[in-house]
Every structure is written in structure tokens, then in C-alpha cells.
Amino acid sequence: MQLFLALVIAHLLGDFVLQRRAVIDGKREGRPAALLEHGAWHLASLVAAWLLFAPSGIGVGAVTIAFAAIVLLHLLTDLVKYRLPGERTLAAFAVDQAVHVGVLVVAAWWLSGRPDWTAAVVEWWRPNAGRFGVLLASYLLVVVAFGWANRLALQSLLPESNDSQAGLARAGLYIGWLERFLMFSAVLIGAWSILGLVLAAKSVFRFDSIRKRREHAEYFVIGTLLSVSEVVAVGLALRWLAPELTGGS
Structure with missing residues (x-):
């Protein structure tokens, strides 16, 4: 749970606190610079939240792979969302956030050794x-x-x-x-x-x-x-x- 909470904190920071309006407009227009900035802030948030809140004992290699997958899938989800009609609706926002959180759940499960959460x-x-x-x-x-x-x-x-x-x-x-x-x-x-x-x-x-x-x-x-x-x-x-x-x- 502590590991998952660290990933959620990073997501909330990267997606809501550190994301500028110009970046949102840039992603909507498909500008690579906006995507790179958004991804960079997400990666920085992941590293900071991991250092502050995540449990120790997990290898650097596994963490690197997980962080890379989280950022890439996050940006891919954003690209898909901004290409669909009705992307400014509450339903689109809910689906977008559900996909992001789902990725974090899978990442936390993998990093924690794939335990039997069920x-x-x-x-x-x-x-x-x-x-x-x-x-x-x-x-x-x-x-x-x-x-x-x-x-x-x-x-x-x-x-x-x-x-x-x-x-x-x-x-x-x-x-x-x-x-x-x-x-x-x-x-x-x-x-x-x-x-x-x-x-x-x-x-x-x-x-x-x-x-x-x-x-x-x-x-x-x-x-x-x-x-x-x-x-x-x-x-x-x-x-x-x-x-x-x-x-x-």
C-alpha cells in the first residue's frame, strides 16, 4: 500500500499541481515539447515521491523500468484522449484518470513482487x-x-x-x-x-x-x-x- 500511495502522490503532483495550462494546450495541439515537459515533470514527481514515501529494498533496475513504463503509458493515454471527440467532458476525464491509476496499480503490483492481492x-x-x-x-x-x-x-x-x-x-x-x-x-x-x-x-x-x-x-x-x-x-x-x-x- 505504501508503494502504491507513493505512485499516486507522484501522479497527483505531475498531472494537477505541476502541469501548466500551456502544456495542456500544447498536448491538445500535439506539440512534442509539451509532451516532453509533461513527461519530465511526471518522472521528477515519481523520483521525489519514491525517495520520500516508497519502501526500500526494491532494485534500481526494476524501478527504472516501472517509471519508464508509467511515463510512456501516461503520455500515450493523453495523446489518445486529445484525439477523441468530447475530450473535455467529465466522462473523458474520468476514463483518462482511471487508465492512469490502473497503470499505477499494475506497476505497484509488479514492483512489490507480484503478490496475491486478491x-x-x-x-x-x-x-x-x-x-x-x-x-x-x-x-x-x-x-x-x-x-x-x-x-x-x-x-x-x-x-x-x-x-x-x-x-x-x-x-x-x-x-x-x-x-x-x-x-x-x-x-x-x-x-x-x-x-x-x-x-x-x-x-x-x-x-x-x-x-x-x-x-x-x-x-x-x-x-x-x-x-x-x-x-x-x-x-x-x-x-x-x-x-x-x-x-x-
């Missing part, structure tokens, strides 16, 4: 599957299911919107999911101040809309109180029924 994962997962299942079900209930239920319950108070505002309404749904995710996480770990911070930030951002339109104020206040009540109720129940999952008592 058996290790299964051995770790079996005693923890129930706990993760309970947490996943709780998050889906609080974040997603309650989000849709609240929207339906308060439909009569929802301000009318035209087609041009449909996207904003959808964004509001996603914001609600993020709010409940943050608040539920805060309740589970007992960080009540984070819950208050989320509510304060939400109030500040919605202040102008609430002040100008009464229907927005009613929808905001009732929806917020309903969400908070659900989050706190489920969170406290989980802390009481399964304290080993949350650190509660």
Missing part, C-alpha cells in the same frame, strides 16, 4: 463487509432517499421555475445531497461544529433569495429543518446501535 483483499473485506454495508445503506438513505422524499413532500412550496431554471433546480438537488452528506458525516464522528458551519454557510449563500421572496424563505426554512432532523435522528441512532462504526458510545 486473497489479501478478500481476507480484509470479510470481517468488515457488514460494517461498510450498514454505513453505505445509512448514507444512501439519508443523502439520496431522504433528498427525494423531502423534495416530493415540499413540492407545494417549491417556487415555480421555467425551463431555463430547470438546471438550477437540479443543481439545488445535488447541493442538498452534498449538504446532507457533510452533516451526516459530522454527526457520525461527533463534530457538531461542522454541522453548524454547513448551516451557516447555506444561510449566507441563500440570504438574498430568502430576503426577496417569501416562498423561497418558507421552502428554505422547512426543507433545512427537515433535513437536519433526519440527519441527526439517523446519525444518533447509528451511533447508539453501532458505536463501533462511528466511535460513539
Whole structure:
């Protein structure tokens, strides 16, 4: 795991921190200089992360081969991505990053002596599957299911919107999911101040809309109180029924 984390740190540095906008534009235009600069920064990041975080005892030859393969496959993936239509979409970004991380997984597996990771994962997962299942079900209930239920319950108070505002309404749904995710996480770990911070930030951002339109104020206040009540109720129940999952008592 330490070895893989070192490779991930190098990837994050090379792909997001050290990559200039001019390099991105150059790769999109197919300029060799941009590819060489991007590859050089990735190689430098790999060396630095390896020296700082990777375990010792792995031969220099194996590391050199792995680093060369990682950089070359990374540049090849970028070349393919920028030649495909829709390369600026979220889906293209997700696929691109998945390929990069997949290469890092294979490299870490090879450098660590090709261990049987499947058996290790299964051995770790079996005693923890129930706990993760309970947490996943709780998050889906609080974040997603309650989000849709609240929207339906308060439909009569929802301000009318035209087609041009449909996207904003959808964004509001996603914001609600993020709010409940943050608040539920805060309740589970007992960080009540984070819950208050989320509510304060939400109030500040919605202040102008609430002040100008009464229907927005009613929808905001009732929806917020309903969400908070659900989050706190489920969170406290989980802390009481399964304290080993949350650190509660």
C-alpha cells in the first residue's frame, strides 16, 4: 500500500499541481515539447515521491523500468484522449484518470513482487463487509432517499421555475445531497461544529433569495429543518446501535 500511495502522490503532483495550462494546450495541439515537459515533470514527481514515501529494498533496475513504463503509458493515454471527440467532458476525464491509476496499480503490483492481492483483499473485506454495508445503506438513505422524499413532500412550496431554471433546480438537488452528506458525516464522528458551519454557510449563500421572496424563505426554512432532523435522528441512532462504526458510545 505504501508503494502504491507513493505512485499516486507522484501522479497527483505531475498531472494537477505541476502541469501548466500551456502544456495542456500544447498536448491538445500535439506539440512534442509539451509532451516532453509533461513527461519530465511526471518522472521528477515519481523520483521525489519514491525517495520520500516508497519502501526500500526494491532494485534500481526494476524501478527504472516501472517509471519508464508509467511515463510512456501516461503520455500515450493523453495523446489518445486529445484525439477523441468530447475530450473535455467529465466522462473523458474520468476514463483518462482511471487508465492512469490502473497503470499505477499494475506497476505497484509488479514492483512489490507480484503478490496475491486478491486473497489479501478478500481476507480484509470479510470481517468488515457488514460494517461498510450498514454505513453505505445509512448514507444512501439519508443523502439520496431522504433528498427525494423531502423534495416530493415540499413540492407545494417549491417556487415555480421555467425551463431555463430547470438546471438550477437540479443543481439545488445535488447541493442538498452534498449538504446532507457533510452533516451526516459530522454527526457520525461527533463534530457538531461542522454541522453548524454547513448551516451557516447555506444561510449566507441563500440570504438574498430568502430576503426577496417569501416562498423561497418558507421552502428554505422547512426543507433545512427537515433535513437536519433526519440527519441527526439517523446519525444518533447509528451511533447508539453501532458505536463501533462511528466511535460513539
